Amino acid sequence: MKRDSRLSSVLHALLHMAEQDGPVTSDTLAECLGTNPVVVRRTMGYLREAGIVASDRGHAGGWRISADLADVTLRQLHEALGEPAMFAIGNRNENPACLVEQVVNAALEDTFAEAEALLLERFSDITLADLAADFARRHAAARRRRKH
């Protein structure tokens, strides 16, 4: 089953942008992500609508983060992307007349709802600043390793 990797993509792009001074172009980001600039624009467009990033056209244009890194959570990004389905497993029939299927659906829905609540809670706890800090930590560790 093909997985939706847009959250992963925008996180990579945002951290990349956080490391840069000026705006970053779709072409640059596309090369980072190993994809196409149009895909970057399409995906980042969701974040622009949510006010998380801004884009400038023309010379010296590109994408900028227009929010405080500490204020943007993974949950907000997930919502900005349209809250795509979290699970690759689901019910066969969403509104069954059959009582047996209702029992099955209820059991699965309860379980997945609990897992989704957990995911959203964790997503709410993680900000871009957290990830940037983790990056800085790993970056320093990698530099230390290279010195020896």
Next chain:
Amino acid sequence: MKRDSRLSSVLHALLHMAEQDGPVTSDTLAECLGTNPVVVRRTMGYLREAGIVASDRGHAGGWRISADLADVTLRQLHEALGEPAMFAIGNRNENPACLVEQVVNAALEDTFAEAEALLLERFSDITLADLAADFARRHAAARRRRKH
């Protein structure tokens, strides 16, 4: 994203079989599930390999449950189906050289691993007997409602 509904399907089929005395044919199950008999055979075949059901060919053949309802958990069924991916969201690149992407992947993987552990724990707690009991409860309630 198209969802994998095989777990839902086999649960429906198994409960249907639990209500019946003799074996149930793929045709009957297919009509219950609103699908094709070949799809039923293909999907139930996984459960046969796991020893959860047995199939008989020829006249008076069909599918039987070959285990105690109280012994079969949703987790076993999920494993019998080949442990399909639970999540529709994933990393863009699974083994990135880029340190930024490693940070992103680690954050997402940790979160999803926690959610998957929760799901598997819940799956381990639910048996076919539990679902059958839930069905009996709802069935009785529905009959009571009809009487008034």
Next chain:
DNA sequence: TTCAAATGCAACATCGTAAGTTACATGAAA
């Protein structure tokens, strides 16, 4: 013995959706 009913299985076709691609319009700075 013969026939009908059932599974087993291979070889396709279908479908939905994220991702990728092409093409062109638009805007901004040099």
Next chain:
DNA sequence: TTTCATGTAACTTACGATGTTGCATTTGAA
């Protein structure tokens, strides 16, 4: 005015569950 950038529509591709067709095989009953 030229160049660099985004904005967007339209199309193709990739992929895996699902759906379908066809036929071989097994089994019980007439």
